[in-house]
Amino acid sequence: MKPDNVKMRDNLYRAIISQLLNDGYIAVAKSLTSQVKPTTQCPPSDKLLKVFETGITHIEHEKDFRMTTNKDLVAPGSGIDLEFETDVQITSPEVTMYDTCYVTAHKGPCRAAKFSKNGLYVATGSVDTSIKVLDVERMISKSIFEANQGHIDQAGMVDHPVIRTLYDHMDEVTCLDFHPSQQLLVSGSRDCTVKVFDFSKSSTKKASKTIQEVATVRALAMHPTGDFLLVGTQHPVIRLYDLNTFQCYVSCNSKDQHRGPITMITYNNEGKVYASANKDGDVKLWDGVSNRCIATYQKAHSGEQVCSVQFSRNGKYLLTSGKDSVCRLWETATGRSLIAYTGAELSGKQIHKAQGVFNHTEDYALFPDEKTISLCCWDTRTGERQRLLSLGHNGPVHQIAHSTTCPGFISCSEDHRARFWYKKAATSEA
Structure with missing residues (x-):
């Protein structure tokens, strides 16, 4: 020595x-x-x-x-801004250029999915009460390895993409969200509970903390600081939880509240404003500090149920979708509906709720067509409809989530499967 x-x-x-x-x-x-x-x-x-x-x-x-x-985890561009844009050169790929990189299966319909804020992980939830946490880089690497090796299975050559499988709910997992900086995952369920999982530990199966709600949990949104959690349930009143004390707060004015079950909640990137969607057909904007309603978009989708809400990166716009199978872009400052993304309704109105989402650069708006089991895509600035992507599922797709950092999204279906789609780098032909 x-x-x-x-x-x-x-x-x-x-x-x-x-x-x-x-x-x-x-x-x-x-x-x-x-x-x-x-x-x-x-x-x-x-x-x-x-x-x-x-x-x-x-x-x-x-x-x-x-x-x-990590600079690789930052999406290119500044996102959509109709106020200053003239001729924008779109560099991000259309969804028809995406391929399935990885497929994971649950024992029941898969109806919940969420990417972590940094794009490193994606979680899926199922009717079978299980939650899977997948490593995005491993899914991409596995796909590349199998393509290069001719699908020859060599154990240990590529780490398994499913890094955690969590079981602590007694009924369907309905919604998921990640802590912005820690390896914590929050889930909501039909069993009327909210669970907090620390998935940094390989032995984790059960939740470290539980919030008991009074009704089915339908929507979750983590504050950008990770200190607060919004919870939407079958009850119309939105709850705000302090994750340090687990104290619950609601708006002091009962007139602020919706008139039906909450379908989705989301914060803007700064956490100063959040939006909620509801079965009553209205969209509401809320002050993230006072917890008071500051604007209501009544009958935002012709009176049909509003299924999803998502802020643009700069907070100037809100993308919504409804059971009228139309996606709309709203200006948050004025409450005006600027663009309607149409065409998906031609195959018939949605029976179940589905989400409209931005791609990682906000150049495109995406929406799953329930009847054709394909993904609709529009240019967010012009509303021009792009080519459809067949999603390859054997049942309706009721949940999609797109990464905010890379050209990848996940589709969840009634066929029990979740498919991770990714735009691979171009390779030269021999």
Whole structure:
């Protein structure tokens, strides 16, 4: 052994013995001293604990820095802004250029999906009460590896994309959301509970915290700071939970509330405003600080149920979808409906709710057609309809979620499967 290693090991053993003496483990310290025979006397000291705490803090900071500042995780462009745009050159791919990279199956219909804010993970939830957390990079890598290897299965060559399977609900998982900076996943269910899972631990199966609600949980939205959680249920009153104390708050004015079950809630990127959709056909905007309603878009989809709401990156616009099978772009400052994305209604109105979403650059609006089991796509700025993408499911698709950082989305279906779609880099032909 090299002299430097001998000296380092001696210092390590001395630190361990000093820590044991400091903590009162005299017999253990004496036994270890007799075995390792340190070069000098070891007085009681907590230096080892301080070194350990410093190291752990550094590791956590490094992990958080990687998760939040990686340039590869930032979507290109600044998003849609009709006020200043004239001729915009669209560089992001149409959905018809996406391919299925990975398929995972539940034991029941899959009806919930959500990407983490940094795009590293996606979670799916099912009627079978299970939740799967998938690593996006692993799904992409597995697809590339199988393509290069001719689909030859070589165990261990590619890590399995499903990194966690969580079981702690007693009924269908209806909604999911990720903490913005920590490896925490929140889920809602028909069993009237909200669960918080720490999926940073490989042994995690059960929730670390539970919120008991009074009705079926239908929608969740995490505040951009991760300190608060909005919960929408079968009851029309929206709840706001402080995730540090689990104290619940509601608007002090009963007239602010919806008149029916909540279908979706979402914050804008700054957390200053949130939007809610409801079975009553209205869309509401709320002040994220006072928790008061500041605007209502009445009968936003011709009186039909509103299924989804999503803010643009700059918060100037709100994308909504309804059971009229139409998506609409609203200007949040004035409440005007600027563009209606039509064509999906030609095959018939939706029976079940489905989401309208932006792609990662907000160049396109996407919406799953229930009857044809295909994905509709529109240019967000002109409303021009693009080519359809057949989703390859054997049942209706009631949930899609697009990554905010890369050209990838996930489709969830009644056929029990969730498909991850991704625009692969072009390869030259031989």
